[in-house]
Amino acid sequence: MIYTEREQLTIIELKEKRDTLSYAELTSALIKRPSNVAYIERNGLLYGIVTTGHIRRSQEEQLPEVKISTKFKFIRPGEYMKARKLLRDPENRIHIIPVVSSEGRLLGDYAEEDCLLSGKYFLELLKLLRISDCAKNLRYALLKPQSDSQAAQCRFYEWKNLLEVKEVPVEVIEFKQFFYEFDGFGDIDYFIYFDRRQGWALGDLLPSKIKNLWEYLIPCFDLLHVLSDPTEELLLSLQKQGVSILTYGFEESEDGYLRRFNDRLETKLRSLGGNGITLLPQMRTDFLEELEKQFANQELPFDLDCYFQDDVYKVRDRSGTFHNVCGGKRKTVGQPQEFNHTVHILGPCTIYGSYTDDAHTIPSMLQKRINDISLPYKVENDFAPRNNRNFMLNRLLAASIKHGDIIIYYKCYKCLLPARKMKAFQNCNLTDMLKKYQPPDSWFVDEVLHCNHKVYQLIASTFYEELAPILQQGAANSYPIEQNHDIIGTLYLNLYFSDFDPSVYQTIGSIVMNCNPFTLGHRYLIEEALKRVNFLIIFVVEEDESLFSFQERFSMVCAGTADLQNVIVVPSGDFILAKLSFPEYFVKQTDEHLKENTENDIRLFAEKIAPRLGITHRFVGEEREDEVTDAYNQAMNRILPANGIQVVEIPRKQSGAELISASRVRKCLMENDLERLDKLIPASTKETLFWQTSCIVNAVEKG
Secondary structure: OEEEEHHHOOEEEEOOOOOEEOHHHHHHHHHHOOOOEEEEEEOOEEEEEEEHHHHHHHHHOOOOOEEOEOOOOOEOOOOHHHHHHHHHOOOOOOOEEEEEOOOOOEEEEEEOOOHHHHHHHHHHHHHHOOOOHHHHOOOEEEEEOOOOOHHHHHHHHHHHHHHHHOOOOEEEEEHHHHHHOHHHHOOOOEEEEOOOOOOOHHHHOOOHHHHHHHOOEEEHHHHHHHHHOOHHHHHHHHHHOOOEEEEEEOOOOOOOHHHHHHHHHHHHHHHOOOOOOOOOHHHHHHHHHHHOOOOOOOOOOOOOOEEEEOOEEEEOOEOOOOOOEEOOEEOOOOOOOOOOEEEEEEEOHHHHOOOOOHHHOHHHHHHHHHHHOOOOEEEEEEEOOOOOHHHHHHHHHHOOOEOOOEEEEEOOOOOOOOOOOOOOOEEEEHHHHHHHHOOOHHHEOOOOOOEOHHHHHHHHHHHHHHHHHHHHHOOOOOOEOOOOOOHHHHHHHHHHOOOOOHHHOOOEEEEEEOOOOOOHHHHHHHHHHHOOOOEEEEEEOOOOOOOOOHHHHHHHHHHHOOOOOOEEEEEOOOOOOOOOOOOHHHHOOOOOOHHHHHHHHHHHHHHHHHHHHOOOEEEEEOOOOOHHHHHHHHHHHHHOHHHOOEEEEEOOOEEOOEEOOHHHHHHHHHOOOHHHHOOOOOHHHHHHOOOOHHHHHHHHHHO
16 A cells, blocks of 8 residues: 655645546546546545546447546544555445545545555565466566655666566557557567556557557556466466467457456446345346246355365365255266366366256257267366465366367456466457347356356357367377476475575574564574575465565565565465465364364475475464464474474564564554554555655645
C-alpha cells in the first residue's frame, strides 16, 4: 500500500455541476498523468471519481459519455489501517481510496500496490533467478516512466541495466509512444511499467488495437514470473519425444471481444447482488437448464478439499451420486479398460467441472466423442487445484506420459505465461469458439472460466475438432517418456538456488517467516540465528493471505537484512507453508487435518528442500499465543532432528514488559500510536512501508 500526495494525482476541475465526462476529456487527462482513477473536483472540493470500472460500464451501455460516480468510499487523515483493510478486503474490490479532509478537500490517496516501493527489492530477487531460454527469445519493451519522480526514473534504469546483464533483450519506449505509435509494436510480447500510475484506465479509452496490447502490459515485479517460467521448455521437450501438444485458452481478439464479454458477465452478476463464483438461486434455472432437477439439493460449485502428497497437489478422494474423485483426480466417465494412449487435459476449474456432474465434464464429454469412433485413447482429468501456472506444471511433471500421448495445456492469460508466441505448438483460442457459437450470458457466472455444462460441451467439441487428425493417425509405438520428475527442483529450487553452492559453508540455517509486518522481533531472531551458523536462508511466506501483501512483506525483510552478511532472502514458493499444503496456518484454526498437514509440510522440507540446500539448522521464535504455530513447532521438533536438522527455538524479544509481535504492531497502527510503534519496528520497515507516515502527518496538518 502506498500514499500519493494530491499534487501527483489525476484531477479534473469542473466549472459547473455535471454528471458525466466526455471520453476525450478523460483521455487527455489520463495521458498527461496516467492513473487508474480520475478525481473530479468543483470549487476545490472532491465531487466525484471515475475509475476503470466506470469507463467500462459506460462503454458497455453504449453511453456517449462516462458517468461520474458521486458515491464512493473515502477515509479521513490518519486512518491508515482503515485504508489498508478496505484495500485488502476481497469483498470490497477497491484498489484506490481517497483521503479527504473534513471540509471535503482531496489530500491524497492510498493504492493497493506500488511497483516503485517493492521494485527495489525485487531487483535482488532478479539477480538470483534462472532465466529460461525460451523467455530470452521473447521481446520486452520497458515503458519509461512519465512521472517526474526521481525514484521512478532511477528504478527504471536499475531494471534496464540488470536485464541487460542477465542477457534479456529489452527495448525502451517512451510512455506516450505506447499510445501514439502502437501499430509498430505488434511483435512485442510484454510491455513493462514501473509506476503504478501508469495504470489500466487508459486501456478502456483507446482503439481496439491498443486494448489488445494492453493485455500484455504488466508491472515490473510480474516480469519475474515471465522470465523464470519453464513451461515452454518442458512442453518442447515432451514434443520432441513424440508427445502431441495442444495449447488453449481464452485469448483476446483485436476487437476486444473477450474484455467486453467478461465485463458484461460481471455487470450481470453485480446487478443480481452476486460477487464471486457462487451460483445464485435466481441464476440456477437458466444456468443448469435440463440438469436443474438433478442438482436441486446440491451446492454449486462443488467444494474442493485439496491436499499435498508425494510432491503433488491433489483433490481428496470422495464418492457420491454426481461427484467422484479417486487417486486425486476427478472421475472421467467412459474410460476404456484397454487403451494405447492417454489424453491429459491440464487446466483450471473449467476442466474440473465445478458446476456439473462427472458425466458432463469436458474430459468425460471428450472421452465420449473418442469412444464413438472406437479409438484406443483414455482421457485424464488433470485439473489443477488453482488457476496457477505452477499448479499445472506440478500436474504435468507428475504425470506418467508415453510416446504417442496427447497433452492439452491451458495457457492462462491471468498467469502471465510467456506463451503468447508459443508458435511451436498447435493452439486453440477459445475466444473464437465464443464468437462462433455466441452462448447466452446465462450459461456463465462471473467470467468465461465459470460456465455450465453446455459451454463444457462446446469446449469438448472444439478440442475434438482440433485433435481429430492426431487421433485418427495414432502412434505406432507407446513407451514411457523419460521425464524429469524433479518437481520441487524444477518449480522452485532451480529458480532461486541455481548458483548456490552449499559445500562452501559448514553450517547453513533457515527461517520461515511471514512478517506481517517485519518487526524488531524478526530482526532479533535473524541476528541470533547468524550467531550459530555460517549462512542463513530466510524463506518469506509467499501466500498473499495477510494484511500486508507478499510484495510488501518481502520488501520489508530485504530492507531489514540488507546490512547483514551471509544472508539470502527468497520467497517460500508453493512448497513451504503454502495454503494448500498447510491451510490451517492462514486461518489459524485447528481441524482434523492439522496433524497430517503439519507433518506433510515439514517432511517435504526435511526430505526434499533441506538436503539440496545443505540446511543444518531451522530457527523458530518461541510461540506462546498461537495454537496452530505451536503445533507446527512441536511437529518440527519431532521430525527434523531425525533428518539431521537441528531445531533451535529462540526466546521472543521484548520491548519493556511486552513481547514484540506483528499483532502488536498492527494494533499500534490501528490506534495510530506512532510513538509506541517506534519501539517495535526497525527504521527499514518505516522506510520501506511506512515512509508515508510523514505524509499522514502532513495530511493531518493540511486537513
